[in-house]
Amino acid sequence: MMDLQALQNKFLQDIMASKVSDANYVTPSKTLNSDERVDLYREAYNIRLVDALSESYSALHTIAGDEVFYSICQRYINQFPSRHFSIRFFGENLADFIKTEESLENAELFSELALFEWSLGKAFDGENADLLSREQLLGVDASDWPNLEFSLLPTFNRMKLHWNVPQLWKAASEEGQPIAPQRLVQPTEWILWRPELQTSFRSVDKDESFALEEIAKKLPFAEFCQALSIQGNEEADLQAAQYIGRWLEDQLLQSLLS
């Protein structure tokens, strides 16, 4: 007789194996032998995890095609079995995993696509925050501006992409005309955030990327201006104010009361 620990160990091993063997702890049914019965769980395990990855990475699935996508999934399932209580988080290591797939054609493209899609998913149900409003900003006394600290939304994320990933994602997700993957001459920085219920993303140039990096440090506004000026911006104060204005329009900033 197997104790509960031994039985759970063996059953789970069989479910996670490539083939069930010697499932003699299970009684056969009228129609299926013991191995065939356990195999129903083994098959369901794989299908469920592949489905979860396909849901998290639908554009990658479309662009890579079934054969390549399923083979990536199989290797990922074997290497990163789920340890989270929610299947929603099963795919969190896929982008990094694909990067290590040396023999995979288009590994860089697929890894970037995975990174982008996972970031969208994280923003989708990420932390909420009240937005900075124009009225709130106008209400700030001029003397308080130098010490004013701005915060980006908790869902804010940025990434450097070497491929036309957002465009590929858009074409694949909206079921429009598919577009060809293209490696860019220069990598592009993209930002992604969720102001209310819809996620937004856009590209940023080098200067804005630097400014975002600085504002993310929660510097007082005067120090933010100084950082832009050190960067070589002759009209740093004006530029800083313009960035705040744009990020206000974009709904990238948290309420000052947060």
Next chain:
Amino acid sequence: MSKLPYLGFGLGLRPDHYQTIIDNKPPVDWFEIITENYLVPGGKPLHFLEEIRKDYPVVMHGVSLSIGSMDPINMDYLAQVKQLANSIEAKWISDHLCWTGLNGLNAHDLLPLPYSEEAISHVAERISKVQDFLGRQILLENVSSYVTFKDSSLTEWEFINEVAKRSGCLLLLDVNNVYVSAFNHSFDPMLYINSLPKEIVQQIHLAGHTNCDTHIIDTHDEPIVDEVWKLYEATISRFGQVSTMIERDDNIPPFEELFSELQKAKQLAEKQVLVA
């Protein structure tokens, strides 16, 4: 602990139907959420849940408690469940009488337990801990199963009765799961139903399944079949009025289709209660 209320006839809350529910406020008595889908920091899922719960009672149905596992109870998960239950004023919390993983690994499946004295003691003790932590009675659902273990010394219904007796938990009786397991393990589903004590049955699930000839898989992607409707009638005839809901997790049809299935459940149940 106070007796849990009778809620009437409910549906599973699914993202495909959020907007329809908010716009049309259909006359559904209550909704059941899949707990894990709302254990997230923010965004659409919690937004729609907050909106919908203003108009409907909500109950929580989890898939990750893993009450039968030999791993320690995941207290972080349980704390999140408790916090959500408090914030949405969940009428009750349910999960499954099963295990889902071991050694920190999660199979994300509702794996059956052997029906043994060891399993009864293990599960009953853990249920008591969970109920103490949550400060309320929980419901556990009988799962569909595709294996039986050589080391089982009891029937499934004997196992359920004993677990409920020792832990004080309630049963979420999934009538479709009884049908599926009865087919897979060749037992009489009515013997199962008739062996359960009335006082432990707090909720009923109905769902569709896929018949693969040699076995049936509990897929929740099809309408409820006639045999399960008949079993439901017999169940209501035995237990009287029990809060009932329909689960659909895949191949989600328009809301109206599920609503009309729910109306059928209501009519059948009302007829049985009248006869009784």
